[in-house]
Amino acid sequence: MGKDSNKVKLRIEPMGKERIVNKGTPLKDILFEYGVEFPCGGQGYCGGCRVKLLAGDVKDPEKHKELNYKLGLEPNYRLACQSEIVEDLTLEIPQLESIILADSTEFKFEPREGFGIAVDVGTTTLVAQLIDLSNGKLLDIRTARNPQARFGADIMNRVQYALTEKGRNQLMRLIREKIYHLIVGLLRDKDVELKKVVMVGNTVMHHLFGGLDVEPLAMFPFEPEHKESLHYTPSELGWNLPESVQIIFVRPIGGFVGSDIYAGIIASGMDKNPNLTALIDLGTNGEIVVGNKDKMFCASTAAGPAFEGAVIHKGMSAMSGAISSVSLNNSHIEYHVIGNQKALGICGSGLIDAVAVFLEKGLIDAGGAQVNDEQPLMISENVYLTQKDVREFQLAKAALAAGMQILVNKLGKSLTDITRVYIAGGFGNFINLENVKKLGMIEVCEYKILKLGNSALIGAKMLLFTDDYDFENTLSKIEHVSLDANVNFQDIFVEKMFFHNFITEK
Ligand code: FES
Numbered sequence: 488m489g490k491d492s493n494k495v496k497l498r499i500e501p502m503g504k505e506r507i508v509n510k511g512t513p514l515k516d517i518l519f520e521y522g523v524e525f526p527c528g529g530q531g532y533c534g535g536c537r538v539k540l541l542a543g544d545v546k547d548p549e550k551h552k553e554l555n556y557k558l559g560l561e562p563n564y565r566l567a568c569q570s571e572i573v574e575d576l577t578l579e580i581p582q583l584e585s586i587i588l589a590d591s592t593e594f595k596f597e598p599r600e601g602f603g604i605a606v607d608v609g610t611t612t613l614v615a616q617l618i619d620l621s622n623g624k625l626l627d628i629r630t631a632r633n634p635q636a637r638f639g640a641d642i643m644n645r646v647q648y649a650l651t652e653k654g655r656n657q658l659m660r661l662i663r664e665k666i667y668h669l670i671v672g673l674l675r676d677k678d679v680e681l682k683k684v685v686m687v688g689n690t691v692m693h694h695l696f697g698g699l700d701v702e703p704l705a706m707f708p709f710e711p712e713h714k715e716s717l718h719y720t721p722s723e724l725g726w727n728l729p730e731s732v733q734i735i736f737v738r739p740i741g742g743f744v745g746s747d748i749y750a751g752i753i754a755s756g757m758d759k760n761p762n763l764t765a766l767i768d769l770g771t772n773g774e775i776v777v778g779n780k781d782k783m784f785c786a787s788t789a790a791g792p793a794f795e796g797a798v799i800h801k802g803m804s805a806m807s808g809a810i811s812s813v814s815l816n817n818s819h820i821e822y823h824v825i826g827n828q829k830a831l832g833i834c835g836s837g838l839i840d841a842v843a844v845f846l847e848k849g850l851i852d853a854g855g856a857q858v859n860d861e862q863p864l865m866i867s868e869n870v871y872l873t874q875k876d877v878r879e880f881q882l883a884k885a886a887l888a889a890g891m892q893i894l895v896n897k898l899g900k901s902l903t904d905i906t907r908v909y910i911a912g913g914f915g916n917f918i919n920l921e922n923v924k925k926l927g928m929i930e931v932c933e934y935k936i937l938k939l940g941n942s943a944l945i946g947a948k949m950l951l952f953t954d955d956y957d958f959e960n961t962l963s964k965i966e967h968v969s970l971d972a973n974v975n976f977q978d979i980f981v982e983k984m985f986f987h988n989f990i991t992e993k
Pocket of ligand 1: 531566
């Protein structure tokens with residue numbers, strides 16, 4: 488069979504990974520899966536996503552020459568966030584080989600002997616990275632879908648499934664096997680002495696890995712009974728590794744605020760910052776933390792499912808075929824599909840843009856109602872929003888905005904006192920901040936919002952350099968707030984449902 492003229496080969500060094508991809512695929516779509524982070528959110532001004540060309544070139548080398556000149560980069564570098572793959576390409580990714588923390592925050596660590604593996608145990612995706620503890624260098628990465636997803640994309644479905652002993656054991660076995668598989672892949676053909684494996688994840692992932700009773704997580708007030716870090720030896724997990732390897736799943740903070748958020752707090756440095764800052768993870772539970780080095784309040788909101796596509800008619804997660812951005816060009820709708828292929832559905836970042844575009848076009852009013860039932864909210868020929876989708880979006884954005892307001896109120900501050908909002912999570916990397924602000928999802932000035940990338944993984948890497956997995960000192964400053972129990976929640980929530988920044992023309 489001849490070569491498909493629409494396909495090209497991408498080789499990624501230093502990992503030696505090869506992929507066949509569609510011509511025209513943005514490099515960002517692919518590299519994100521390997522844990523490459525985009526410090527300025529892919530806007531082309533930080534240079535943090537630079538890659539070195541070893542063979543072939545990306546689309547429009549002339550544009551890149553100008554960018555390189557502005558950023559002082561050598562001519563053989565390209566910014567991944569600005570690159571499209573148009574021919575066979577071999578790249579070297581400096582970020583993967585030399586730097587532990589991809590944003591501009593300096594992470595100081597005490598070098599140690601041996602090697603460590605940091606794992607972000609996400610509801611949808613698992614990412615594991617092998618780190619040289621003597622210098623913080625990243626040696627290899629493995630990613631996989633969370634195999635539990637077949638028992639429900641939504642985390643509550645998994646909790647329901649794990650309520651029986653059989654279900655609990657099955658989900659435990661699946662996640663343990665998959666993570667072991669990633670570890671074996673990372674260690675294959677390498678002569679390294681593994682010292683520890685540190686996992687972070689939300690409270691449900693923590694419980695499912697540990698085979699713990701999830702019943703308290705299935706009902707109000709959703710408070711876990713087990714709030715300790717889980718420590719294992721390899722033989723306890725049936726993992727064929729030297730018995731001296733320490734294996735830790737880091738403890739959650741509270742109900743639905745897991746160690747992934749704790750990892751985000753330390754990755755953002757908000758636990759050391761005297762100014763008021765906030766961390767928002769738009770992943771499954773829509774967690775929010777607001778505070779400074781002395782006091783932090785955290786909460787989880789019901790924002791996640793809509794942004795992850797779970798309750799949206801044509802919703803899907805941010806993978807090939809998902810519309811990830813939508814914009815208006817002279818009142819004409821334009822959109823981008825991940826993987827440069829036919830649109831199959833829409834993911835969270837696309838949903839945010841689509842709602843903003845339909846508000847802009849006057850097809851939705853400021854209360855969220857579809858103005859004309861006869862005029863469907865079409866994005867591509869087969870992907871559209873329904874009135875119910877818009878309502879789901881409103882519920883999610885109101886939950887997020889109300890949660891933030893309540894936490895700020897509890898600190899006796901106002902939203903304008905916030906000096907920085909860090910957006911965590913993979914999905915956060917792709918969102919359009921202008922729309923986030925205009926839609927009232929995050930009510931602080933756009934310039935104060937910084938995308939952190941996979942902060943859970945960054946924090947997990949930092950945790951490889953500690954021995955204190957109880958964090959009593961930091962945890963004593965973090966207070967978990969149950970939003971449902973707050974007497975003002977309903978009023979604030981209803982108020983935040985509106986799109987005040989859009990006035991629909993009649
Ligand atoms: S230049 Fe900042 S992410 Fe690409």
